[in-house]
Amino acid sequence: MNIATNPLDLKSETAALLAALGVDAAAFTGGDMASRTPVTGEVIAQLPTDSAEKAKAKIDAADAAFRGWRQVPAPRRGELVRLLGEELRAHKADLGRLVSIEAGKIPSEGLGEVQEMIDICDFAVGLSRQLYGLTIATERPGHRMMESWHPLGVVGIISAFNFPVAVWSWNAALALVCGDSVVWKPSEKTPLTALACQAILARAIARFGKDAPEGLSQVLIGGREIGEVLVDHPKVPLVSATGSTRMGREVGPRLAKRFARAVLELGGNNGGIVCPSADLDMALRAIAFGAMGTAGQRCTTLRRLFVHESVYDQLMPRLKKAYESVSVGNPLTSSALVGPLIDKQAYDAMQKALEEAKSGTSGGSGSVVGGTRVDTGAPDAYYVRPALVEMPAQTGPVLEETFAPILYVMKYSDFDAALADHNAVAAGLSSSIFTLNMQEAERFLAADGSDCGIANVNIGTSGAEIGGAFGGEKETGGGRESGSDSWKAYMRRATNTINYSKALPLAQGVSFDI
Numbered sequence: 001m002n003i004a005t006n007p008l009d010l011k012s013e014t015a016a017l018l019a020a021l022g023v024d025a026a027a028f029t030g031g032d033m034a035s036r037t038p039v040t041g042e043v044i045a046q047l048p049t050d051s052a053e054k055a056k057a058k059i060d061a062a063d064a065a066f067r068g069w070r071q072v073p074a075p076r077r078g079e080l081v082r083l084l085g086e087e088l089r090a091h092k093a094d095l096g097r098l099v100s101i102e103a104g105k106i107p108s109e110g111l112g113e114v115q116e117m118i119d120i121c122d123f124a125v126g127l128s129r130q131l132y133g134l135t136i137a138t139e140r141p142g143h144r145m146m147e148s149w150h151p152l153g154v155v156g157i158i159s160a161f162n163f164p165v166a167v168w169s170w171n172a173a174l175a176l177v178c179g180d181s182v183v184w185k186p187s188e189k190t191p192l193t194a195l196a197c198q199a200i201l202a203r204a205i206a207r208f209g210k211d212a213p214e215g216l217s218q219v220l221i222g223g224r225e226i227g228e229v230l231v232d233h234p235k236v237p238l239v240s241a242t243g244s245t246r247m248g249r250e251v252g253p254r255l256a257k258r259f260a261r262a263v264l265e266l267g268g269n270n271g272g273i274v275c276p277s278a279d280l281d282m283a284l285r286a287i288a289f290g291a292m293g294t295a296g297q298r299c300t301t302l303r304r305l306f307v308h309e310s311v312y313d314q315l316m317p318r319l320k321k322a323y324e325s326v327s328v329g330n331p332l333t334s335s336a337l338v339g340p341l342i343d344k345q346a347y348d349a350m351q352k353a354l355e356e357a358k359s360g361t362s363g364g365s366g367s368v369v370g371g372t373r374v375d376t377g378a379p380d381a382y383y384v385r386p387a388l389v390e391m392p393a394q395t396g397p398v399l400e401e402t403f404a405p406i407l408y409v410m411k412y413s414d415f416d417a418a419l420a421d422h423n424a425v426a427a428g429l430s431s432s433i434f435t436l437n438m439q440e441a442e443r444f445l446a447a448d449g450s451d452c453g454i455a456n457v458n459i460g461t462s463g464a465e466i467g468g469a470f471g472g473e474k475e476t477g478g479g480r481e482s483g484s485d486s487w488k489a490y491m492r493r494a495t496n497t498i499n500y501s502k503a504l505p506l507a508q509g510v511s512f513d514i
């Protein structure tokens, strides 16, 4: 769609984009939940929220749909996801723009997020013909043993504001080819892109035809209380929940209590090590994108950096220069590389962490470059200059994820000590090392190296591809989604033994003759 509107009339532009994407105006006007754009801080829509009863009815409908969908052959289910990929390609510009308006991402990142959705659809289509089980050698003659993978049921998806559409697609594309139905509770900060995705999927379903049962995909609009309905519902055997570790601490035990599966994708406090042999040009670019990109609001954002003392004085002036010169501003009307924080709460949390780092109350005071608010003329928008903080040691706020662009830098002299410090935080999502020394690189990837779910060499911590399994250890929750064999979480496994002999030999030589 080509909308020639005043770029600051974001309410009208949002309504036009949603209409072009196929969302009914009643879904985003006149409701009780205000939706704001972080670009200007203004309210751009009013959504009607779902009551607990309505949410339960939607989950029941998804469960009924599952019962039909699981009978559809997997390659045919893949055809629906292929059509979803086609629809996403056709609507990439509009959806990417909506992501930029709703989450404040710069245009290439808004579009990049939609590209990630397209990529996972392609992956899932191939997967729909590769949901392989094993054939296993049995100890009994005239027997065959095998593994079958069956659809699981309703998959609940809870997502965070910072990847408002990609996270849904990682889960939904896999769940749909695995024969599951999906119920999505998007972040209350980004509900509009969820309505858009649902409308795009509805187009794909309409093209797919009657094999797709009604109710296959549902969206629940509301706050965390609606998420809790999804978490507690007995007809939801798996909840894939992406968000803060605080959220996972609440959701995990609730799911465990009813023996439901959890895929938890929680906070990160990602670290990088710059070794004496590092290619500093490459490291500089990777650090700058990893720490400042998406205004520090990626789960994989680089937050802690350990730099060897022999290269510290070469790297730091260049890094400071990059921090001082990076452009911050309205992502829709300028070519700024750093857009807004999501809201005032995020800004306040950033200032609190910087105060703590400066004050030294937590055991070492840091010197700070940046961190100040940038005035774009919109009082309710929160733009900040990314902050670079040199810390004498890893203490206080360095140990926690503050979801904002703050990079703490520490000097090291001993590799083992740096590795130990790298692993000495509660989260375990992404990590990277910059080195041309093979021993250091391999050690970082070894069993006694980085303890994260993602460990990279000469690449930054952020910007993962969908082909790999995505997720992290420790307080990041242990879940894996997207590529590799993550699909197995969305299916149930049955071990089958078939006796084609005329005898009934018991396993382990047991005799039980009656």
Ligand code: NAD
Residues within 6 Å of the ligand: 158, 159, 160, 161, 162, 163, 185, 186, 187, 188, 222, 223, 224, 225, 226, 227, 228, 231, 242, 243, 244, 245, 246, 247, 250, 251, 264, 265, 266, 267, 268, 298, 299, 300, 401, 403, 429, 471, 472, 476
């Ligand atoms: P958040 O935890 O505030 O909210 C995430 C989602 O959880 C929202 O939809 C929210 O409504 C829901 N929720 C919150 N409490 C709930 C409860 N008790 N029961 C059910 N649902 C509940 O997170 P956020 O501020 O939107 O996102 C930022 C956080 O997400 C950061 O910590 C970031 O690292 C993390 N994140 C992690 C990944 C990952 O893959 N590991 C990806 C993206 C974001």
